[in-house]
Amino acid sequence: MDTQHGAHGGMRFDEASWEERYGATPALWSGRPNPQLVAEATALTPGRALDAGSGEGGDALWLAGHGWQVTAVDFSTVALARAAAQADRLGAEVAGRVEWVHADLTRWAPRTSAFDLVSAQYFHLPVPDRDSAFARLAAAVAPGGSLLVVGHRPSELHTGSPEMFFTAEQVAAALDPAAWDVVACEDRPRTAAGPAGHELPVADTVLLARRRA
Numbered sequence: 001m002d003t004q005h006g007a008h009g010g011m012r013f014d015e016a017s018w019e020e021r022y023g024a025t026p027a028l029w030s031g032r033p034n035p036q037l038v039a040e041a042t043a044l045t046p047g048r049a050l051d052a053g054s055g056e057g058g059d060a061l062w063l064a065g066h067g068w069q070v071t072a073v074d075f076s077t078v079a080l081a082r083a084a085a086q087a088d089r090l091g092a093e094v095a096g097r098v099e100w101v102h103a104d105l106t107r108w109a110p111r112t113s114a115f116d117l118v119s120a121q122y123f124h125l126p127v128p129d130r131d132s133a134f135a136r137l138a139a140a141v142a143p144g145g146s147l148l149v150v151g152h153r154p155s156e157l158h159t160g161s162p163e164m165f166f167t168a169e170q171v172a173a174a175l176d177p178a179a180w181d182v183v184a185c186e187d188r189p190r191t192a193a194g195p196a197g198h199e200l201p202v203a204d205t206v207l208l209a210r211r212r213a
Contacts, residue, residue, distance in 0.1 A: 022056075022078035033062035034121045035190060036150045040208050041066070044146060047116030052105055052137055053123045057083025057098075061090060064097035068117070073101045073108065105133050110140035117141075119148045124164040134171060138180075144213040146183075147175075153187050153203040168207040175209055184208040 046067035051060040054072035087095040106129045154165040168185045191199040
């Protein structure tokens with residue numbers, strides 16, 4: 001999901017709604033990787049990555065371009081088709097590193113302990129879907145691997161409904177402290193393009209945790 005993808009005001013989190021939204025425009029997002037992913041993944045050794053809620057593929061393609069083998073999951077076939085087409089334009093070396101998976105992350109379960117990096121960017125769900133989805137994503141992290149969860153800070157209420165927001169502290173609290181080391185758990189300011197094209201101050205809530213080997 002792109003930097004403004006997630007819980008938008010009045011937007012239902014279901015496949016039909018997002019298919020309609022993607023289908024209404026040639027490109028919904030910028031195509032650039034999300035900044036918190038770049039900030040945290042640049043220093044990691046490439047391995048197997050899961051991009052949860054991959055949208056039009058900006059994060060997955062950035063990871064693949066940096067040597068990761070990526071499983072990119074989204075429930076929008078429109079978004080996945082655009083992402084795969086962009087991968088082909090980038091060439092066989094990048095395209096060959098990404099597996100595009102059509103699945104609903106409120107139900108889909110990735111393989112346990114299968115990924116060196118699991119990234120969920122602006123993956124805003126209603127409770128309890130969020131808690132169960134995050135638990136499945138955490139279980140997919142291999143020993144020594146990283147879990148990166150980024151969301152709109154709850155005070156950013158203009159981006160959606162309050163019940164769909166979370167804090168990094170809430171995500172961290174659900175992790176077993178005997179199995180995880182919390183590397184970062186904080187809010188981070190950044191800027192984003194506003195409706196008129198000018199930059200607006202916003203903030204992300206960021207959790208980076210590492211599963212103990």
